[in-house]
Amino acid sequence: MDIISSISTSIDIVKKLRELDRKVGEADFKMLLADLTSELGDAKLNAANLKVELAETKERAAALERDAARRVSAEPEVHEGAYVFGGIARHYCTGCYDQGGKKILLNELTGHWTAFGKWQCPVCEKTLGPSTL
Ligand SMILES: [Zn+2]
Structure with missing residues (x-):
């Protein structure tokens, strides 16, 4: 009751x-x-x-x-050449974070661009991650 x-x-x-x-x-x-x-x-x-x-x-x-x-x-961990925070599957630019503490979400490269890596930063344009070459 x-x-x-x-x-x-x-x-x-x-x-x-x-x-x-x-x-x-x-x-x-x-x-x-x-x-x-x-x-x-x-x-x-x-x-x-x-x-x-x-x-x-x-x-x-x-x-x-x-x-x-x-x-x-949490401190970032490196996964596929990019930073991830707290084990959440979102990849951030290592360069932007290391230089200015900015968490810039990376764009995933597709097609023949994957020859340069897996990710590209929309701010500093650096490519990160394993390439298909
Ligand atoms: Zn960047």
Whole structure:
């Protein structure tokens, strides 16, 4: 039973208690009061569980954020003559990064241009990577 249904059941019981006719016996009143106490107890317990779950979720989110920040700031690795960051399959110009710290995404060479390498930088026009020659 979740907290929302505990609370709505509690509200229903309060409504019944309000609608109780004076003729209704004390036994009915006591029974509804016992139900109300039980429902509120469940709601309290569920609220406590939710608090724990929220704390755990926040902790997981913080850990994921730390991982993401580490990936972004990671030192580049060389792959096929170009730089890749955090193991993500995007290739960047080594020259532009080494000289100015700029991450320039490389264009992949096609056709007979592959004789010069696998990639070309759109900024410094350097070709990188293994050639087909
Ligand atoms: Zn470049």
